[in-house]
Amino acid sequence: MGEFHKSSYSLANSECVEVAEGRTTLVRDSQRRDLGHLAFPASEWRALLADIDSL
Template identity: 45%
Template sequence: MVITPEFRKSSLSGAGQNCVEAKRLSAPGPPRREQVPRPGVGVRDSQHPDEGHLSFPDPEWGALLASLRSPE
């Protein structure tokens, strides 16, 4: 059985608000093995989840989070 990480919405998001969801991306592993985590995060619009997602490599994702957490 292959387990794929699910998109998650922030617990700070309220119902019905414009939100994004994120998940750790994974790449297929060898046959009959679990998925192997791949460096990166997928981000999608929670109100239009079927329209795909944007992929961010770990360094860029980390830089984005650091800038959002910055007091400036």
């Protein structure tokens, strides 16, 4: 599993998510890491990003 990283679009003080990519993509709130994370199959995460890019 990869390490968590913030989006390059995130500002230093903004609320954002962190992502760890691998066979499963993990997503967590950068301000509330203690609440855990959501897990998505990598294929579903790629599909979401593709849909967002098409907007």
